[in-house]
Structures are given as C-alpha cells and as structure tokens.
Amino acid sequence: GAVVSQHPSWVICKSGTSVKIECRSLDFQATTMFWYRQFPKQSLMLMATSNEGSKATYEQGVEKDKFLINHASLTLSTLTVTSAHPEDSSFYICSARGDRGTSNTEAFFGQGTRLTVV
Amino acid sequence: AQTVTQSQPEMSVQEAETVTLSCTYDTSESDYYLFWYKQPPSRQMILVIRQEAYKQQNATENRFSVNFQKAAKSFSLKISDSQLGDAAMYFCAYRRDDKIIFGKGTRLHILP
Numbered sequence: 001g002a003v004v005s006q007h008p009s010w011v012i013c014k015s016g017t018s019v020k021i022e023c024r025s026l027d028f029q030a031t032t033m034f035w036y037r038q039f040p041k042q043s044l045m046l047m048a049t050s051n052e053g054s055k056a057t058y059e060q061g062v063e064k065d066k067f068l069i070n071h072a073s074l075t076l077s078t079l080t081v082t083s084a085h086p087e088d089s090s091f092y093i094c095s096a097r098g099d100r101g102t103s104n105t106e107a108f109f110g111q112g113t114r115l116t117v118v
Numbered sequence: 119a120q121t122v123t124q125s126q127p128e129m130s131v132q133e134a135e136t137v138t139l140s141c142t143y144d145t146s147e148s149d150y151y152l153f154w155y156k157q158p159p160s161r162q163m164i165l166v167i168r169q170e171a172y173k174q175q176n177a178t179e180n181r182f183s184v185n186f187q188k189a190a191k192s193f194s195l196k197i198s199d200s201q202l203g204d205a206a207m208y209f210c211a212y213r214r215d216d217k218i219i220f221g222k223g224t225r226l227h228i229l230p
Contacts, residue, residue, distance in 0.1 A: 032216055034218065038161075042222070042223075043209060043220045043221060043222045043223050044163075044209070044220045046217065046218070046219070049216050049217065091161060093161075093163065095163070095218075097216075106151070106153065106165055106168055106213075107213075107218055108165075109155075109162065109163035109164075111160075111161070111162050112161050112162070
C-alpha cells in the first residue's frame with residue numbers, strides 16, 4: 001500500500017518559537033494532503049486541506065496565520081506552527097491522497113507528530 | 119453539513135467472539151465513501167475497510183465486514199473471531215470529494 005512518512009514523530013519546543021512538521025508521500029504522488037489535530041482520547045479534527053501548488057483551505061476556526069501549510073510538491077507538505085503556545089500542544093496527523101487507483105479512493109496517514117510546547 | 123456519529127464510546131468483547139461497532143452518518147449526497155479506521159496505541163491510523171456508497175454489496179476484509187444500510191445511513195463494523203491485536207480505537211469516517219470526516223471513535227477492549 002501507499003506510504004506516508006511524517007517527521008518528526010515528536011517535538012518539544014519553547015513557547016514563542018515555531019516548529020515545522022513534514023509529511024511526505026513515499027511511493028505515490030499526493031495531489032491532496034490533509035492536516036488533522038487530535039486531542040487526547042478524541043477524534044481527528046480536520047484543520048486544512050491542501051492541493052499541490054495551491055493555497056491551503058482551512059476549516060472554520062483554524063487560524064491560517066498560526067498554522068502555515070505549504071504543499072510545494074506532489075510528495076511533500078509542511079505544517080508550521082508559528083509562535084507556539086502550550087495550548088498548541090497536541091497530536092498532529094497528516095494524510096495524503098493520490099490521483100489514481102486506491103491512492104485516490106482513500107487517504108493514507110502518516111505516523112503523527114506529538115507536539116509539546118513548554 | 120456531513121456528520122458521523124459513533125454512539126458507543128467503549129466496547130468490550132471476549133477473545134474469539136464477535137463484536138459490532140455502530141456508526142451513523144448524515145448526508146444529502148448519493149455518491150460518497152465510508153471507511154473504518156483503526157488507531158492502535160501507536161496512534162498510526164490504519165484502514166480497516168472501505169465501502170463505496172453506490173455498491174449495494176457489503177464490503178468484507180477477512181474477519182472484518184460491514185453492514186451498510188444506505189437508506190438508514192448506517193454503517194456498522196463487525197469483527198469476527200476477535201483477537202487481542204484488535205484492541206484499539208475504531209473511527210468511522212465519511213468521504214465526499216476531498217473531505218474526510220471522522221466520528222468520535224469507539225475504544226474496543228479485547229478480554230482474554
């Protein structure tokens with residue numbers, strides 16, 4: 001099956017700094033990538049959808065200036081949490097969808113990134 | 119707006135027994151996809167099974183099968199011969215176009 005690699009798997013950063021999370025599709029071209037946030041014992045909340053070469057579409061209530069998403073190539077999307085605060089601490093998951101075969105009908109998930117802001 | 123509802127926050131089943139997880143959804147569309155995802159303690163999301171709404175036949179993947187009732191907007195997951203490795207959070211999900219919407223999840227415990 002299609003593989004999505006997310007890096008880093010965990011990161012600790014100081015309040016006020018920025019942190020970047022990468023999401024790569026390793027064996028297919030990801031025309032669309034999704035970024036989710038998951039609080040402990042809760043479901044995945046869609047933050048934004050990005051298409052390669054286009055600006056991301058953010059869900060209602062998600063600050064686009066705080067959560068910068070870049071999808072510059074068909075295999076890489078990045079999420080940058082700017083001026084991080086402790087309330088941004090969470091588990092962030094990316095997923096990617098391709099344009100053909102099974103990579104089109106379902107989304108494949110990265111391993112997730114646990115962000116802790118101290 | 120589309121919503122996905124999982125009414126069972128937690129369930130337990132004896133090893134080797136069968137368990138059914140419930141899911142209902144709300145949509146006005148006729149063409150969409152439904153999924154069940156498993157999230158073990160590692161938190162890696164794993165696709166368990168997929169159902170296309172235009173297909174009347176229920177999807178099956180080994181010990182996992184669904185009961186898809188389109189008119190009732192119901193999409194339950196049946197796990198047969200439950201194994202210890204099945205213990206996880208299970209999320210029902212709906213996809214139309216680019217968006218995938220997840221339910222709140224059901225935590226499944228397997229009793230040895």
